[in-house]
Amino acid sequence: MPHPPAPLADALVQTGRPARVEGRHVNLPIELGSTMVFDSLAAFEAARDARYDSGTLYYGRYGNTAVFELEQALAELEQAAGVTLTSSGVAAISLTLMTFVRPGAHLLVADHVYGNTRAFCDGVLARMGVETEYFDPMIGASIAGLIRDTTCAVMFEAPGSGTFEVPDIPAIAGAARAAGVPSVLDGTWATPVNCRALRLGVDVVVASLSKYLSGHSDCMMGMIASTTAHARDIRKTVMEVGDKTGGQEVFLALRGLRTLKLRMAHFDAAGREMAAWLAAQPQVKRVLHPAFPDCPGHEHWKRDFTGAAGLFAVVFHPCSDAQIAAFVDALHHFGIGVSWGGYESLVLPVTPQRSAGTWAEDGQLVRFNIGLEETASLKADLAAALPLLNPASE
Ligand SMILES: Cc1ncc(COP(=O)(O)O)c(C=O)c1O
Structure with missing residues (x-):
């Protein structure tokens, strides 16, 4: 028992x-x-x-x-x-x-x-x-x-x-x-x-x-x-x-x-702050984060979870693979790598695999892991790189 x-x-x-x-x-x-x-x-x-x-x-x-x-x-x-x-x-x-x-x-x-x-x-x-x-x-x-x-x-x-x-x-x-x-x-x-x-x-x-x-x-x-x-x-x-x-x-x-509880509390707050900031950027079509009301299953998250993690994704307005690569490469605080949940921020373009349905979202999906850095530093890093996704930057 x-x-x-x-x-x-x-x-x-x-x-x-x-x-x-x-x-x-x-x-x-x-x-x-x-x-x-x-x-x-x-x-x-x-x-x-x-x-x-x-x-x-x-x-x-x-x-x-x-x-x-x-x-x-x-x-x-x-x-x-x-x-x-x-x-x-x-x-x-x-x-x-x-x-x-x-x-x-x-x-x-x-x-x-x-x-x-x-x-x-x-x-x-x-x-x-x-x-x-x-x-x-x-x-x-x-x-x-x-x-x-x-x-x-x-x-x-x-x-x-x-x-x-x-x-x-x-x-x-x-x-x-x-x-x-x-x-x-x-x-x-x-x-x-x-x-x-x-x-x-x-x-x-x-x-x-x-x-x-x-x-x-x-x-x-x-x-x-x-x-x-x-x-x-x-x-x-x-x-x-x-x-x-x-x-x-x-x-x-x-x-x-x-330290799990302390780190999770930080990742929850910092992840939501970063997701909200990204949602307001013109290059961003949509943020996929369980704590956001438009996330599929948000009501399940509210009912069954007591908080969120610092891992979420963003759908950028359609742009080229080269632009995504330039954006990701330009980031200093976000390492490019699989996995997540460590103390460091990470970024990774993701291609969803589907067989029961199709991934219908038009645009590029990029996953972010928010670490323990200052959110101001992370925003500044992203703000400098985001213009690389603008149509004129190709
Ligand atoms: C949701 C999920 N489950 C399991 C794993 C596998 O864990 P590990 O890398 O420890 O084998 C990963 C790894 O990225 C994951 O994202």
Whole structure:
């Protein structure tokens, strides 16, 4: 059973730390190691039999003290029955889906998911004989009409990568559960600071901890948080495949956890300020940000989230690819790169992939990750580069 919820700020500071010992360090040390040894064969055999349980020290690949502390901290924050760490967010997604699929199975995936989720479904899963059907992320409870006898899972994201539509999480998760199909939500954008999706009826929350949770662009890690019904099967898949997190990364993620709430508050305020400023620029056709009333699913965001992240997108009025490249290249504070959620601002032109529908917006989509820099500096940087998108600048 999940623990009763502690106030979020308290949990961020208190969880994932060693038990009371006089003269202890504030933080756990970086824990490295493969083999663990036992004083008796009986103790070894007991550990081997319980090796799939978070908390059992058996062999490095199954986790160590620091891994288990972080898993327990995340279980408390997500209100999950179990959390398993993975080596990346992509590993969290693929290993969760691998737990549920069978040859000949049907998988429902929201059309706006992260590109690598789509690549995994269309690549590895297709080769394993799994049929992926993409659905309109705004489908809501009508997802029930797409569920077949062979449907093994419903995978979605809130908001969508790059285009930021916010699905109706309880409606989709509720319809899936009513049909006996597990729902999987990529909750990377929100973090447990802004949405605890298991409480909304989702069965499994996956996230890239490489983003906001570790928060400093120096760590790759993923997380799978789930209800009692799925926690053990998922953990077994992760262990059987042999995925594991490194000691240094666990140390960095635990450190990032301590400041997550503060950083998310900054990203929320700065992201909204930057999005509003961009919306007022003549080169901007539209801003895609869940906190803005014209964002598809804004009402779901208002109902189910307690805040926003600092990642959003802008649709610029139609211009050439060369103009977009010149604009992006001219920015000083915004690095050009994938990923997000670190302390630094980033920019990336995005081409949405769609198969259930089409991306109808006329204009160029560019994604911004707002970091911890002064918003005045970011605005000045953008103001200097935006004229490169004007028709006359070609
Ligand atoms: C929404 C989303 N989920 C998952 C991932 C994958 O995470 P990782 O890079 O840790 O594998 C990403 C990465 O960009 C992402 O944007």
